[in-house]
Amino acid sequence: xxxxxxxxxxxxxxxxxxxxxxxxxxxxxxxxxxxxxxxxxxxxxxxxxxxxxxxxxxxxxxxxxxxxxxxxxxxxxxxxxxxxxxxxxxxxxxxxxxxxxxxxxxxxxxxxxxxxxxxxxxxxxxxxxxxxxxxxxxxxxxxxxxxxxxxxxxxxxxxxxxxxxxxxxxxxxxxxxxxxxxxxxxxxxxxxxxxxxxxxxxxxxxxxxxxxxxx
Numbered sequence: 001x002x003x004x005x006x007x008x009x010x011x012x013x014x015x016x017x018x019x020x021x022x023x024x025x026x027x028x029x030x031x032x033x034x035x036x037x038x039x040x041x042x043x044x045x046x047x048x049x050x051x052x053x054x055x056x057x058x059x060x061x062x063x064x065x066x067x068x069x070x071x072x073x074x075x076x077x078x079x080x081x082x083x084x085x086x087x088x089x090x091x092x093x094x095x096x097x098x099x100x101x102x103x104x105x106x107x108x109x110x111x112x113x114x115x116x117x118x119x120x121x122x123x124x125x126x127x128x129x130x131x132x133x134x135x136x137x138x139x140x141x142x143x144x145x146x147x148x149x150x151x152x153x154x155x156x157x158x159x160x161x162x163x164x165x166x167x168x169x170x171x172x173x174x175x176x177x178x179x180x181x182x183x184x185x186x187x188x189x190x191x192x193x194x195x196x197x198x199x200x201x202x203x204x205x206x207x208x209x210x211x212x213x214x215x
Contacts, residue, residue: 033090038202040083040099045194047076047106048187055168056184069110077107094146105136130173137165152215153197160190 047068054065084099112132117125144158164186171180200212 033086035201035205036083036086036090036099037095038198038205040080040087040095040103041194041198041201043075043080043083044099044102044106045191045198047071048194049191052164052184052187052191054184055180055187057181058184069114072106072110077103077105077110079103080106094143094150098143101139126172126175130169130171133165133169133172137162137169140165153193153200154214157190157193157197160186160193164190 050071051065051068053059054062054068059065080099081103084096084101084103087095087099112129117129120128140158140162144155144162147154147158164183167179167183167186169183171177171183196212197214200214203211
């Protein structure tokens, strides 16, 4: 028997369709994330403005200051905290640290005024409040140093905010009304700057060009 009859039949060539190289395929464009900065700044500005009306003495009826608590909890607190979490997704370390921290400040402030202050000795409550504010001055002071790498508007914002905390803290610790009132007016200035920056950024994002200078 010829040996050729034991040979395997010739294989029929199979055509394999080309598979696109995944590495060569163009990457899908990542979805564009909204800028949470204007939200965080607006939440901070509005809540600071309302509280500073009372701290400065422009609104003399202290009983009306209860209006600050829901703002501190939901807008200055929760909305600003969310803005900080969104800044984390964008890789913004400064924005994350600032918005999450000040959002937590406003929520802790609401809790402190509502639940803690009524339990403190009446003649010592100002000491606790003073140290609470002084600790936030320390945090804001080093954030102001970090902000030196940012534009003029942000540098002014954090500098004025640090002074606001300092004057309010000293006013409570020393029981000097004039210092607290000065802190209130600095808070109004701080709120105005924060509103300006928020407006400038949201206008730029919406119009696609710089509308207001930030320095």
